[in-house]
Amino acid sequence: MKQALVVEDLAEVRDWLVGIAQSVFPGVEVTAVGRADAAMNCVASHPFDVALVDLGRPDGNGIDVVRLLHQKRSQCLAVVVPIYDDDEHLFPALQAGAFGYLLKDQRREALITQLLRIASGEPPLSPPIARRVLSFFGRSSAGLTPPRLQPASQVETVRLTEQETVVLQRVAKGYTLPEIAQQLGLSRYTIAEHVKHIYRKLDVSSRAEAALEAARRGLVS
Structure with a gap:
């Protein structure tokens, strides 16, 4: 029986990823944790075959979990499942030994299809990520300066992405998460x-507190 590790601190999303793992690998035994330290303890004691790892951890960086999997369980398909496709998250994850980088910002069926392809040995990147990697090497071959690779933990913590700014604005206006999801055409x-x-x-x-910060940033009046 295959063993899978799911590392995600948000309970609802963690359950969603567990369901995806069970759909891709029928009969799989899934260990689901919300903290990086718990994940690293599990890696030390379980021969995982596959791992779905979110990068942002309250107690550390998911990249550390990926790195340990690469070192201790080299046969494990360690797949990063974030929502960000920026260089600051992508390349450190790949450098740490991630076998795949699949964005959660897509339909469940699409994510399942991509994981099935990874399991069968096909390229393990979401299409937007594959394009970013190709762009990276294109810049390098053209003599242009590629993005500086740095750990995600060193990224400026107060800078929000464009989509995060939109979500913050709607949270501050009192919309519920399902309402925001419907407005933006994204999953909850x-x-x-x-x-x-x-x-x-x-x-x-x-x-x-989020509403106060949104007001400070001029997102709501």
Whole structure:
């Protein structure tokens, strides 16, 4: 029986990823954890065949989990499942030994299809990520300066992406997560992930605190 590790601190998204792993690998035994330290303890004691790892951890960086999997369980298909396709997250994850980089910001069926392809040995990157990698090497071969590779933990923590800014604005206006998902044409899991990262970046823990930060940034009057 295959063993899978799911590392995701948001409970609803974690359950969603567990369901995906079970759909891709029928009969798989799934260990699901929300903290990086728990994940690393599991890696030391379980011969995982596949791992789905979110990068943003309250107690550390998911890249550390990927690195340990690469070192201790080299046969494991360690797949990073973030919502970000930027260079600052992508390349450190690949350097740490990630076998795949699949964005959560897509339909469940699409993610399942991509994981099935990874399991069968096909290229393990979401299409937007594959294009970014090709662009990276294109810049390098043309003599242009490629993006500086740095750990995700060194990325400026108070800078929000364009989509995060939109989500923060709607949170501050009182919309629920399902309402925001419908407005933006995204899944509720993706919106929940955005909110999780927004709260972590801004060091807030409630909608009221987020609304104050949105007002400070001029997003709401």
